[in-house]
Amino acid sequence: MRQRLIATLIAVLSMVLLAVMPAWWRQPKGLSYALDPDQFAARTEAMAKAHASGRSTETGQPIVRPPEGDVYLMARRWSWYPVLELEAGRRYRLHVASQDVVHGFHLSLNDAERLLVPGRVEVVTVRAEKPGRFAIVCSDYCGLEHNGMQAPLLVTDKP
Amino acid sequence: MADPLLERLHEALARSGLKREARAWALLAAWALAVAGLFALLLALARTPVVQDLLPWRGDGFFRKALVTHVDFSFVVWFLALLGVLLAFAAALLPKAGPAGAILGRIAVGLGILAFFLMALPALLDRGLPALNNYVPVLEDPIFMAGLVALFLALGLVSARLLAGMVRPERARDELALAGAAAALAILVSLLCFLIALGQLPKGLDPANWAEHLFWGGGHVLQFAYTILLVAIWQVLSRLAFDQPALSPALYRAALFAFLPFILAAPFFYARHPILSLELKNAFADLFLYGLVLPSLVAGLGVLTCWRQRTQPGGAAGLALILSVLLYGLGGLAGYTLGPNDTRIPAHYHAVIGGVNLAAMGFYYAVLLPLLGRPILGRKKMAVSLGLYGLGQFLWTAGMFLAGLLGVARKTAGAAQGLDSAPKTIAMTVMGVGGVMAVAGGVLFVALILYGLLAKRSRP
Numbered sequence: 001m002r003q004r005l006i007a008t009l010i011a012v013l014s015m016v017l018l019a020v021m022p023a024w025w026r027q028p029k030g031l032s033y034a035l036d037p038d039q040f041a042a043r044t045e046a047m048a049k050a051h052a053s054g055r056s057t058e059t060g061q062p063i064v065r066p067p068e069g070d071v072y073l074m075a076r077r078w079s080w081y082p083v084l085e086l087e088a089g090r091r092y093r094l095h096v097a098s099q100d101v102v103h104g105f106h107l108s109l110n111d112a113e114r115l116l117v118p119g120r121v122e123v124v125t126v127r128a129e130k131p132g133r134f135a136i137v138c139s140d141y142c143g144l145e146h147n148g149m150q151a152p153l154l155v156t157d158k159p
Numbered sequence: 160m161a162d163p164l165l166e167r168l169h170e171a172l173a174r175s176g177l178k179r180e181a182r183a184w185a186l187l188a189a190w191a192l193a194v195a196g197l198f199a200l201l202l203a204l205a206r207t208p209v210v211q212d213l214l215p216w217r218g219d220g221f222f223r224k225a226l227v228t229h230v231d232f233s234f235v236v237w238f239l240a241l242l243g244v245l246l247a248f249a250a251a252l253l254p255k256a257g258p259a260g261a262i263l264g265r266i267a268v269g270l271g272i273l274a275f276f277l278m279a280l281p282a283l284l285d286r287g288l289p290a291l292n293n294y295v296p297v298l299e300d301p302i303f304m305a306g307l308v309a310l311f312l313a314l315g316l317v318s319a320r321l322l323a324g325m326v327r328p329e330r331a332r333d334e335l336a337l338a339g340a341a342a343a344l345a346i347l348v349s350l351l352c353f354l355i356a357l358g359q360l361p362k363g364l365d366p367a368n369w370a371e372h373l374f375w376g377g378g379h380v381l382q383f384a385y386t387i388l389l390v391a392i393w394q395v396l397s398r399l400a401f402d403q404p405a406l407s408p409a410l411y412r413a414a415l416f417a418f419l420p421f422i423l424a425a426p427f428f429y430a431r432h433p434i435l436s437l438e439l440k441n442a443f444a445d446l447f448l449y450g451l452v453l454p455s456l457v458a459g460l461g462v463l464t465c466w467r468q469r470t471q472p473g474g475a476a477g478l479a480l481i482l483s484v485l486l487y488g489l490g491g492l493a494g495y496t497l498g499p500n501d502t503r504i505p506a507h508y509h510a511v512i513g514g515v516n517l518a519a520m521g522f523y524y525a526v527l528l529p530l531l532g533r534p535i536l537g538r539k540k541m542a543v544s545l546g547l548y549g550l551g552q553f554l555w556t557a558g559m560f561l562a563g564l565l566g567v568a569r570k571t572a573g574a575a576q577g578l579d580s581a582p583k584t585i586a587m588t589v590m591g592v593g594g595v596m597a598v599a600g601g602v603l604f605v606a607l608i609l610y611g612l613l614a615k616r617s618r619p
Contacts, residue, residue: 007413014417023442101365
């Protein structure tokens with residue numbers, strides 16, 4: 001009798017777990033919009049030119065220190081362009097998009113994750129309270145060097 | 160054959176004519192591990208100075224192709240062929256298992272053997288573009304893809320055969336038949352997920368993206384089939400080792416039932432979320448978190464209870480069982496503490512897979528070989544293989560997990576690992592020692608079962 005009761009509870013619990021699983025009601029996070037990859041590349045390039053502050057010895061990419069507001073980050077096999085240097089305590093709208101194939105975006109600072117489908121731009125709000133170095137990694141398999149597709153997000157004190 | 164379960168299975172296999180089919184799947188699974196080991200050796204040789212110049216293959220291209228083939232044989236072909244054994248057993252236990260089913264089984268085994276060669280050949284011929292995507296890594300090559308299709312078709316056929324034979328509920332009494340039916344359902348649903356994804360993926364998608372998103376959903380559902388196999392093996396081994404099943408009939412049915420809602424829900428995710436979306440990816444990840452834990456926890460606790468109440472040592476079956484439950488449990492716990500891209504991820508899945516492998520090792524030693532009338536292997540050899548593999552996997556997992564906690568990135572080697580402190584170096588050394596032990600145990604296991612399956616029959 002006791003065994004049957006536990007068995008019934010297990011069966012009922014499995015149905016409850018199925019019903020409460022976030023898979024059914026999860027909605028896309030944050031804002032996203034359609035934009036041609038070339039146009040997005042032009043915006044990113046313009047930001048990089050206007051606010052370049054050096055070159056990363058680690059990734060070889062330019063380091064860019066944009067002002068608070070809209071900033072751009074481009075994913076392409078197998079790197080992130082450019083390296084962003086943000087100011088602690090400021091609020092940024094990070095526009096991130098893929099230039100070539102499907103990539104995943106994961107930022108360790110706020111555990112933000114997005115799937116980057118070419119032709120769509122994902123917008124992530126970023127605000128770091130303290131200076132530090134945070135990891136941006138590709139979280140969707142995109143080819144043989146996928147695991148090496150990493151870049152730092154640098155957060156510094158006010159100049 | 161003293162055990163009533165084995166006696167019943169032995170009679171059923173003889174009556175149904177499915178014994179040869181079961182042996183063929185068991186051999187295919189064993190050869191899959193042997194081929195995986197061969198490719199692992201080639202991977203090592205391809206990076207060994209001087210020796211690498213003697214090989215007919217050159218460069219990084221072959222290395223990646225060999226890696227894809229190694230992973231597919233040690234994970235996909237091995238587990239699917241093991242499921243072939245379970246499905247043959249389950250079909251034999253049906254009251255009306257007959258010649259038509261046996262013919263269908265022969266066709267499926269033929270497809271399985273064909274798949275075996277088609278999937279192994281391209282890497283050796285240095286053909287195809289490798290994609291190291293999740294669950295079913297592939298070579299973008301028509302021969303390899305034909306092999307993969309043949310393998311899935313083979314398992315689809317025997318799954319459909321079993322479910323067609325179980326349309327009346329009164330036929331689903333035997334615990335192996337029940338597990339077989341649940342696994343068959345998971346296999347067919349995973350194939351359905353592959354087909355839905357194939358239909359929904361946009362044309363012109365990059366091959367790496369295509370493979371990742373094609374196999375993501377169905378790949379998750381296939382893990383349910385492997386876990387059902389695990390629960391069924393625990394149930395059988397517990398009876399053999401400790402003289403009582405891990406779960407009472409009612410609890411066992413409930414544990415198997417608990418998998419089903421999640422398996423059946425999977426195809427509906429494709430209607431709920433776009434194929435290229437984070438929401439769809441996470442929906443399948445939810446399946447694991449919400450659907451796999453409860454039944455495997457119930458079965459694991461059942462095994463541990465039997466072990467505590469044991470009145471006999473348990474032999475190889477008992478050793479395999481306990482190591483399997485502990486390693487699987489450790490892997491499950493590790494799954495709740497994963498970082499985004501460090502070595503805790505491989506620590507988690509290697510422990511879980513290692514847990515299933517240990518159960519499968521016990522299944523070969525205590526069930527398959529005696530059932531097929533093959534020579535009984537030496538107890539010491541069986542224990543050594545189980546101990547080496549089990550302890551090795553524990554060390555491997557512990558080392559990898561600790562290294563991940565300390566920030567070592569996954570899938571890196573050499574200087575890229577960033578082993579800049581003594582604890583990191585110690586953790587990775589523990590991992591390395593464990594890896595060597597696990598490989599030694601695995602090689603001994605493959606040698607023993609191939610000897611057992613290929614040697615002359617002993618008296619049943």
